[in-house]
Amino acid sequence: MKDSTKIIKAGLNKRYAREKRFKFFGLCSIILSFAFLLILLSTIVGRGLPAFQQTYMKLDVTLDEETLGVTSNSSSKELFSAKYDKVIRNTLYDMFPNVSDRKEKRALRNIVSNSAAYDLRDKVIANPELLGTTQSYWFLAKDDVDVYMKGNIDRNLPESDRRIKDFQLVWIDRLIAEDRLEKRFNTVLFNAADSREPEQAGMRGAIMGSFLTMLVTLLLSFPVAVAAAAYLEEFAPQNNRWVDLIEVNINNLAAVPSIVFGLLGLAVFINFFGVPRSTPLIGGLVLSLMTLPTIIIASRAAIKAVPPSIKEAAIGMGASPVQTLFQHTLPLAMPGILTGTIIGMAQALGETAPLLMIGMVAFVAEVPGGIFDPATVMPVQIYLWSDSPERAFTERTSAAIMVLLAFLIVMNLIAIILRKKFERRW
Amino acid sequence: MPINTILITLVALLIFGYFLGRKRSLAVAGSTAKGYSDLHSLPSYYGYMVAVWAGIPALIILLIWSAFSSSIVTSMTISGLPEQMQAQSKQQLGLVMNEIKNLANSGLIANETDPIKQAAAEHYQKLTHINTMAKTVVVFVIALIGLVLAMRLIKPETRARNIVEGVIRWTMIICASIAILTTVGIVMSVLFESLLFFTSVSPIEFLFGTKWSPQTSIRTDQVGSSGSFGAIPLFVGTMLISAVALCIAVPVGLMSAIYLSEYANKNIRAFAKPTLEILAGIPTVVYGFFAALSVAPFIRNLGESIGLDVASESALAAGLVMGIMIIPFVSSLSDDVISAVPQAMRDGSFGMGATKSETIRQVIIPAALPGIVGGILLAASRAIGETMIVVMAAGLSANLTINPLEAVTTVTVQIVTLLTGDQEFDSPKTLAAFALGLGLFVTTLVLNIVALHIIRKYREQYE
Numbered sequence: 001m002k003d004s005t006k007i008i009k010a011g012l013n014k015r016y017a018r019e020k021r022f023k024f025f026g027l028c029s030i031i032l033s034f035a036f037l038l039i040l041l042s043t044i045v046g047r048g049l050p051a052f053q054q055t056y057m058k059l060d061v062t063l064d065e066e067t068l069g070v071t072s073n074s075s076s077k078e079l080f081s082a083k084y085d086k087v088i089r090n091t092l093y094d095m096f097p098n099v100s101d102r103k104e105k106r107a108l109r110n111i112v113s114n115s116a117a118y119d120l121r122d123k124v125i126a127n128p129e130l131l132g133t134t135q136s137y138w139f140l141a142k143d144d145v146d147v148y149m150k151g152n153i154d155r156n157l158p159e160s161d162r163r164i165k166d167f168q169l170v171w172i173d174r175l176i177a178e179d180r181l182e183k184r185f186n187t188v189l190f191n192a193a194d195s196r197e198p199e200q201a202g203m204r205g206a207i208m209g210s211f212l213t214m215l216v217t218l219l220l221s222f223p224v225a226v227a228a229a230a231y232l233e234e235f236a237p238q239n240n241r242w243v244d245l246i247e248v249n250i251n252n253l254a255a256v257p258s259i260v261f262g263l264l265g266l267a268v269f270i271n272f273f274g275v276p277r278s279t280p281l282i283g284g285l286v287l288s289l290m291t292l293p294t295i296i297i298a299s300r301a302a303i304k305a306v307p308p309s310i311k312e313a314a315i316g317m318g319a320s321p322v323q324t325l326f327q328h329t330l331p332l333a334m335p336g337i338l339t340g341t342i343i344g345m346a347q348a349l350g351e352t353a354p355l356l357m358i359g360m361v362a363f364v365a366e367v368p369g370g371i372f373d374p375a376t377v378m379p380v381q382i383y384l385w386s387d388s389p390e391r392a393f394t395e396r397t398s399a400a401i402m403v404l405l406a407f408l409i410v411m412n413l414i415a416i417i418l419r420k421k422f423e424r425r426w
Numbered sequence: 427m428p429i430n431t432i433l434i435t436l437v438a439l440l441i442f443g444y445f446l447g448r449k450r451s452l453a454v455a456g457s458t459a460k461g462y463s464d465l466h467s468l469p470s471y472y473g474y475m476v477a478v479w480a481g482i483p484a485l486i487i488l489l490i491w492s493a494f495s496s497s498i499v500t501s502m503t504i505s506g507l508p509e510q511m512q513a514q515s516k517q518q519l520g521l522v523m524n525e526i527k528n529l530a531n532s533g534l535i536a537n538e539t540d541p542i543k544q545a546a547a548e549h550y551q552k553l554t555h556i557n558t559m560a561k562t563v564v565v566f567v568i569a570l571i572g573l574v575l576a577m578r579l580i581k582p583e584t585r586a587r588n589i590v591e592g593v594i595r596w597t598m599i600i601c602a603s604i605a606i607l608t609t610v611g612i613v614m615s616v617l618f619e620s621l622l623f624f625t626s627v628s629p630i631e632f633l634f635g636t637k638w639s640p641q642t643s644i645r646t647d648q649v650g651s652s653g654s655f656g657a658i659p660l661f662v663g664t665m666l667i668s669a670v671a672l673c674i675a676v677p678v679g680l681m682s683a684i685y686l687s688e689y690a691n692k693n694i695r696a697f698a699k700p701t702l703e704i705l706a707g708i709p710t711v712v713y714g715f716f717a718a719l720s721v722a723p724f725i726r727n728l729g730e731s732i733g734l735d736v737a738s739e740s741a742l743a744a745g746l747v748m749g750i751m752i753i754p755f756v757s758s759l760s761d762d763v764i765s766a767v768p769q770a771m772r773d774g775s776f777g778m779g780a781t782k783s784e785t786i787r788q789v790i791i792p793a794a795l796p797g798i799v800g801g802i803l804l805a806a807s808r809a810i811g812e813t814m815i816v817v818m819a820a821g822l823s824a825n826l827t828i829n830p831l832e833a834v835t836t837v838t839v840q841i842v843t844l845l846t847g848d849q850e851f852d853s854p855k856t857l858a859a860f861a862l863g864l865g866l867f868v869t870t871l872v873l874n875i876v877a878l879h880i881i882r883k884y885r886e887q888y889e
Contacts, residue, residue, distance in 0.1 A: 008779075015781055022783035026685025029678040030698055033757075036750045037705055043720050044712065224601045231598035242603075249605040255804065255874040256867065257811020259838050260612055263863040266845065267615030274496045289608050296605070322591040350709025353813035353838070357845050379711040379814075386715045386818060394719065401712050408707065 044405075048398030054186035054199065055146040056138040057112055057175065061091050061120065063131050072131050079125050084117040088139075096171060104167055111171060113140035113199045140188065141181065143198040143392035145172060149183060152391065163391065189399060193367045194381065198392035201385070203400050205367045209280060209360075209375030210349060210407075216284020216371055217348050221291050222341055226330070228292075229299035229337075234325055254293035261290045262357030270358060277359035278374040286354050291344040298340020302333040335422030342415040346408050352379040378404045429492060432562055436484060436569060440477040443573050447476030450580045467587035475586040478593050479576035484569035491561050499557055503550045508542060526550050616867055619860030626854045627655045632861060634658065638824035638835075640844060640855050655858050657865065659824035663741070663834030667816060668809040670745025670830050671752060675809075676802055678749075679756025684786055686757070687764045699758075706754035714818030717747035722819055729831065737821070737833040744819040745830065748809055755805045763797025763881075764790060768888055796884040803877035807870040813838040837862050 065071055067090060068082040092108050093099070099108050116139035123137070124130050144163050147153055149172075159166050175181045192202030228246075236243040265286035269275045275282045306329050314324040330337075355361070360376050361384060368375035376384070378400065385397040451472035455465045465472075500523055504512060511522065522543075529547040580586075624632070635656020682702065686695050722743035729736030736742070767790050775785040791798070821833030822843060844859040 015784070019781045019783045022786070023685070023689055026681045026689055029681035030685055030690075030702075032678055033682060033702055033705065033750075033753050034698075036753075037701070040708070040712075040716050040750075043716060047719075224604055227598045227601035228604065231595075231602045235595060235598065236602075246602050246605055249609045251878065252871060252874055253605055253608055255807060255870065256612065257807075257813070257838070257870055259811065259813045259841055260616070260863055260867050262845075263841070263860060264608070264612045264615050267619060267860070268611050273493050289604075292604065292608070320587065320591060322594055346707065350707075350711070352709065352711045353817075353842070356813075356817075356842050361846055379709050382711050382715065383814070383818070386711075386718065397715060401715065404709065405712070408709070412707065 044398050044401050047395055048400075048402045050150045050152075051189065051395040051399035052186050053150075053183040054188060055141040055149045056182050056184050057141040057145070058136055058138050058180040058182070059088065059091050059095075059112065059116070060134055060136045061087055062134045063087060063120075063124065064090075065131055068131070070131070072128060076125060079128065080121065082121070082124070084120045084124070085114070087120065088112060088116050096174075099167075107165070107168055108171070110142055111145060111168070113142050113197060115140050115197070115200045138182070138184075140199050143390060144168075145181070146199055147391050148172060149181060150395075152395075186399075189396070193365055194363060194376070194384070195365060196363075198388070198390045198396060201393070201396060203378065203381055203403060205364055206376050206378045206381035206400070207403075208367050209283075209364075210377040212280035212368060212371050212375060213283040213287065213377050214345060214349060216280055217288045217291060218341070218345060220284060221288035221295055221344070224288075225292050225295035225341075226299055226337060229296045229303055230325055230330065232296075233300050233303040234321065234329065250293050250296055253289075254297065257353075258290060258351055259353040259357065261286050262354030264289070265354060265358045276372060278362045278364070278376075280368065280371040280373075280375050282358050283355055283360055283375075283377065284371070286358060287348040287351060290351065290354065291348045294344035294347060295337075295341050298343065299333070299337045302336025302340065303329060305336065306332045332424075335418055335424075339415045339419045342411050342418070346411040346415075349377075349411070350379055350404065350408060352383055355380050356383075378407070428558070429488075432488065432565060436481065436488075436565070439566075439569055439573070440481045443476040443480045443576070444470075444473035446473075446573075447576065447580060448473035450476075450577055451586070454580055455582055464582045466583055466585050471586040471590050472580050472584070474590045475579070475584075476573060476576040478590060479579075480569045480573040482593070483572050484565050487568055488561070488565050491564070495557050495561065499550070499553045502553055503546060506549045507546055511542065530554070612867065616860050616864040619857050620864045623854060623857035623861045627858070631655060632657050636826055638840070640840070640858055653854065655854070655861075657837075657862065659826040660835060660837045660840055660862065661865070662826055662828065663820070663824070664810055664836040664838075666828055666830060666834055667741050667745045667748065667820060667836055668806055670742060671748035671809045672802065672806060674746060674749025675752040675756050675805060679753045679805075680760050680798065682753070683757040683760035683764060687761050688782065688786055688790075699761075702754050702757055705750065706758075708751075710751065710812060710814040711818070713747050713751050714814040714816075717743055717815055717819035721747055734831060736831045739819060739821040739833040740831050741820065741834045742830040744816050747819065748812055748815050751812070751815065752805045752808055755808055756801055759801030759804060760794070760798050763794045763801065763884065766797070766885065766888060767793045794884075796880050796887075800877040800879075800881035800884065803873050803880070807873035807877070810873070811838065811866060811870050813842060817842050837866050841866075 064087065067086050068084065070078050070082045074082075089109055092111065093105070096108060099105055119137070119139060123135075141149070144153075148155075148164050148169075153162055153164050155162070155164075155169060164172070172181065188200060189202045190207075191204055192200060193205030194203075195201040228250075232243065232246065236246075265282060269282055269285055270277055275285065310328055310332065311324050314328045315321070319327065355377060360380050362374055362376065363384070364374050364376050366373075382397055382400045382404065385393045385400060448469045451465055451469045455463045455469075458464045503526065504519060504523065507522075512519070514522070526543060526546045527550065529543060530551040632655050635654060636658045637654045637656045638659050640653050640655060682698075686698055690698065722738055722740065725740060725743050725746070726736045726738055771789055771793060772785055775789045776782075780788070816836045816839050820839055821835050822839065823833070823835060824840075825832060825834050827834060841859045841862050844855055844862075
């Protein structure tokens with residue numbers, strides 16, 4: 001053997017080991033990324049799943065006309081403002097007659113959510129014959145009770161460290177023994193708008209707000225983006241300064257931090273043009289400017305992919321360039337354009353930062369009915385809830401994240417299916 | 427009429443105009459010697475022409491009118507107020523105007539006790555009424571004039587298709603130019619407000635000051651709350667968190683990209699690439715929640731268990747989570763540039779007896795380095811501009827330190843906190859947010875331009 005071969009042979013094992021190590025590092029980093037993803041999702045799901053259940057409490061309420069201050073002949077206006085909270089309170093006092101301390105009495109009143117009185121009101125107004133009878137209804141329990149029922153308060157902790165005190169535990173134990181506490185599917189989460197009380201807070205307002213905002217975004221950005229992409233691909237003159245400027249701008253806008261778009265919305269749309277704050281309209285305006293580059297870039301790629309032979313054939317048959325575009329190029333490029341649009345909309349749906357600038361962080365306790373109503377959107381709702389100190393909001397935040405992720409997954413799945421089904425290789 | 431009704435009626439008018447124009451064109455058409463119709467364009471183009479003539483001027487007027495009418499009505503109402511009320515400061519006047527508007531919209535003017543406000547609200551109501559009436563009338567008159575003019579234009583020799591296509595082309599050019607308009611809008615808005623800000627705070631103090639406490643006094647005689655606007659701690663904080671993020675994202679992202687493009691077989695790649703992309707698709711607010719709720723306490727406990735004092739809003743927690751978020755950016759960009767390295771270079775290296783890792787380290791990475799650097803710069807600009815993670819997981823008080831275990835604040839956090847509170851728009855506090863926005867915009871713009879330039883240069887090398 002020659003000397004040089006010997007040297008190489010001697011080094012081989014070391015080199016192979018290094019090779020293996022390198023490959024292992026590569027595999028590790030992939031696994032690490034997956035682990036991050038898994039931890040993230042499992043944390044959210046683990047925290048959020050309990051929020052899909054909510055604790056309800058059964059109370060036997062006596063709809064005493066005297067307590068309510070109405071009679072069966074009262075007008076609906078009087079029925080509306082009757083003292084239902086007093087009925088609920090009396091029911092609770094009757095159930096636990098030996099509570100006399102003022103502080104404990106207040107705690108007892110707070111064992112059931114204050115929405116119980118409104119529930120009762122709605123039931124009586126719908127059916128005034130209930131007056132004077134005793135009915136048993138399920139009412140929302142207060143958030144602290146709910147947190148305890150889900151096992152998130154350890155009763156072995158010293159009393160001073162617990163939100164639920166010993167005397168409240170006695171009540172809860174008795175209610176459980178009498179089958180008066182029950183966890184049910186949380187319909188409030190999907191049917192109610194935001195509220196300061198965790199047990200009454202739902203994300204319907206935010207879902208509706210997101211929907212309206214997305215609608216504005218789609219209606220504004222889709223036509224503009226397709227027109228811009230078609231112009232840049234099909235009509236724009238080569239080596240034209242204006243066209244170059246447009247292209248540079250589109251590429252740069254795609255990388256501008258989203259919060260800067262919020263500043264733009266605040267300074268230009270709100271302060272200069274007087275678009276109302278906190279509305280889906282202003283949110284949609286800002287988000288459409290943000291998604292434009294994404295959709296334009298995707299649409300350009302889709303238009304570019306249409307083979308020139310088809311366009312040339314159309315021109316050869318006497319079609320004008322505009323006719324070729326609308327009758328041949330765009331229909332063939334549409335699956336790609338739609339895929340890009342859906343991906344852009346999914347991005348916009350998850351966007352939070354610019355919306356904070358334009359007043360969409362306001363607390364809105366009503367479901368918005370139109371694009372001029374104050375509204376908030378899902379990611380902002382998540383931000384607002386995550387900021388709330390109540391323990392019960394933590395799990396609701398996670399649940400809201402799960403709902404948002406579900407929307408995003410559905411949108412991306414549609415995009416993937418669309419691409420798989422209609423993508424054509426020429 | 428409210429604006430929705432105007433729009434719907436206008437659209438109905440346009441559809442009507444389309445059919446009218448089409449019918450008219452067929453009516454005026456003669457026939458040529460060979461027996462064909464002598465219309466220049468297809469009948470539908472005459473219909474489109476009528477719709478365009480009727481619609482576009484009306485829509486433009488409607489847009490301009492709606493954009494400016496509310497401020498005009500407001501200033502007219504203000505000029506109707508008594509002299510001493512007009513002499514108030516701008517913000518007080520704004521408050522009064524809000525009250526008047528609410529009063530007018532609530533329909534409870536009769537209940538108001540202040541006669542001045544009552545009169546003003548009535549005045550405002552009247553003005554808005556006149557405004558809507560005038561808008562409706564003007565828009566429809568213009569639409570009708572357009573329609574009639576276009577109808578008179580319909581003759582066999584009118585080049586309707588060319589007219590319509592010209593309009594379409596111009597619309598497309600305008601749509602494409604919105605990108606420029608947006609950039610101009612961004613620059614203008616942050617620049618003007620920043621200039622206003624720099625009239626009260628000197629740019630030198632802003633750029634080189636090391637103390638940031640934007641709390642200006644509410645009363646002028648208050649002590650120690652003049653507000654200082656030195657942005658150095660913010661920029662250092664931003665850099666610190668971004669650096670932590672890049673320390674996570676660059677090695678992990680780069681190694682993932684190398685493994686996926688050089689080692690992994692087809693099946694693993696088909697599964698792993700989209701899964702990595704999921705990390706980029708998760709909304710940042712979710713990362714923020716995760717960072718604040720899980721990662722920050724975890725790091726704090728970890729630090730405590732080894733005897734380190736970690737702030738509960740440490741830069742490390744925010745940076746770590748941000749790093750996870752930008753892994754896919756680094757990996758997909760590096761993947762692109764690594765696959766763009768010509769196969770011949772790999773073959774040459776293998777032919778010389780190099781192992782795969784030696785080829786990667788000594789041939790592919792050096793060849794792809796400019797592209798990788800470009801990708802890292804893009805990721806850095808992403809990290810600098812990222813908002814929600816730091817808003818939820820980083821601190822609020824400016825702290826000039828480079829210790830990642832302490833709480834720092836960032837530019838984006840300060841923009842959000844300065845602008846989400848309730849305060850008047852012209853105070854230095856809100857204007858400072860725009861100055862910070864300008865700094866952010868310029869920084870990311872420079873990073874992007876440099877990155878794109880490097881990437882393009884690199885591509886040219888191998889094409």
